[in-house]
Amino acid sequence: MSALPLSGVRVIDLTRILSGPFCSMILGDLGAEVVKIEAPGGDHVRGQGHKIDGLSWYFAGFNRNKQSLELDLRKPEGVAVLERLLARADILTENFRPGVLAKMGLTEARLNEINPDLIVVSVNGYGSTGPYADRPAFDFIAQAMSGYMATNGTPDTGPLRTAPPITDLVAGLYAALGAVAALRGRENGGPAQRVEASMMMSMMSMMAYLSSNALATGRDPVPTGNDHPIASPYGLFRASDGDIAVAPSTEVIVQRFMKEIGLSHLLDEPRFVNNAMRVQNRAELNALINAAVAGGTQAEWIARLNKAGVPSGRVQSLTEALADPQVAAQEMVLDVPHPGHGTVKMTGFPIKFSQTPLRVRHTVPDLGEHGREVLRAAGYDEAEIDALIANGIMGAGDPAG
Template sequence: MPQPLSGVRVVDLTRILSGPFCTALLGDMGADVIKIEPPSEGDPVRSAGAGRDGMSWYFAAFNRNKRSVALDLRSEVGRETLAGLLAKADVLVENFRPGVLDAMGFGAARLEAINPRLITASINGYGSSGPYVARPAFDFVIQAMSGFMSTNGTADGEPLRSGPPITDLVAGLYCAFGIVNALHARNSTGRGQRVEAAMMDGIISLFAYLASDHLVTGSVPARAGNHHPITAPYGLFTTADGELAVAPSTEAILRRFLRTLDLEAVLSDPRFASNALRMRHHRDLDALINARMSSEPRQIWLERLNAAGVPCGFVQDIGEALSDPQVLHREMVLDVEHPGHGTVRMLGFPVKLSETPCRIRHPAPDHGAHTGEVLAEWRSDK
């Protein structure tokens, strides 16, 4: 079955997370991703996290739909082999610190000479220009530097990072998006171009109303915990047997929420007559809501509120979420057979295409498993 990126050749020099996530997305869409790894140890994630039968499931999830080539890029032979692969490639993806690719002998001018149609994509911490260009970067540091961490946590608590390494993942996602756009542009121009996705840029782009309000007023958003910074009531509410997340984000939904609780009359209270007033007095309103909701179990409220069109749900841990019937129905957990390593469970495809869907064409490769195969193909293409 053809896929959107069938026939696109990607040379993947990335490692750890942000870059492998980007190239896994391209591979899921049909690209032929050639993962270049050092001959000795390979990608460090091969030995990271939990696994079975000699396979890291972390590595397996982020390196599916790729072929592995062991290549020593410190040697002249290795670099010349890479140059030959790039001459026949559509995309090069790397997540070195800025300047490393140039130091390897693959600066912009040489890449242009090797293949003017090549799209060169870079993922880095702060970008390839600016005062922080030489700084090393890591997800935790970028979460702190970007302001993202300052928005997470309770008002009287310390700033908190997100659980997943979100700045890595966002940068990888944006890079894949940029590559697809560059491939489309090449159809018109006939030429490649440079794509760059910085972790700092990516996470800042997600600030939404937090950034808008600051740019309008100059005020810095305070940490609000599970309360919403610009809407009340909103958050976790206490039922007879646990908490329920409720998001009545508009006036209409708010009225349905309070009507279901037999509390709609509280809107006549001067403290709660507008959203601005409810924000100021949200603790008082939350206390009324909690007193009412604590009289019934959360399943009852879940059914009533969903029936009324009020967004709500349980706080599930990862195990509960990955066994949730909706998640399983959407095939967001996959069982992938890895020859020699048994069945590996991993996350599925978040984008569903009706005619050219994502699919697993082959599992994550053993280190260097496709070196001979890929180099034979390259020689036959000469």
């Protein structure tokens, strides 16, 4: 097996909760050695979500491929340990509010003194400059502020939050990309620099053509629920045993769709002759399509339409999606044996590499589990480590402790 893309890269990870840990997990998944530094007591997420055999599967899903060091950064001796680790690291990841790192003594100047090659990666709510820089962040608020919520939903629901913490995740993903790009730049003669991604700005970059059109026209998009604002036919239709989702993307695909369901002739009628007319007469057209597809099952239509090149599928519940045969073929649900906690299921790796497939190299760490190992590798001797533990600077990493 060849080395993973980020083999040999050392990440010191101060992130906690969600956006930052997602970023550092991605770096770990890609092959970096990630040391997660946890405050005494550990990342709050260890106590959140459903637990099995004492382990939060939510925590597990965001903290594989990391090692854990429990360290008290409120004490100067703790910061001294951190500085010694940073001296030999490539990347520092953090998701404190802007300014917190500096208050800890780790100003830009100090970090540069400790390690001029260090890339500092920050995930935050709004960016570290501007009028909202100091605001505390939370996914729901970033969804609201970014304009995203106003486009999600229907005219009846009004602005609607979406369930996944999408702004945390998109910001974490952008930060990981920024980290790898900055690393590549540094390794090719560029500077070691600070990289930042914020939840609000990351989400704004996902508004795509909704923003393009809003900027071009000055008008807001209207929430349209499951109807595509400017395409027809499009949406959910009723097969004999459930809905099918159909999304013909071009006129040619619309023709194929109508042919497959035996309604080609409708496209000659003035009311359905082009997309504009079909959008105008959407209700009539949908009724005719529903009558036609009622004659077959979901599975039959989905197979037949896809074969004809018409994008089609069904609305799966999350448990159905997780059990989907394609998801199995793509190894997107992993069974990770975890000593003492049974077999943990978690989402797999969405990036597929042909030569160096990603894998779980480190199961989810117990709190402080790798403290001794990490400090030894940084040159600490056993007596120094014992003293740090005895003085309450770092955790002993005892699973029972």
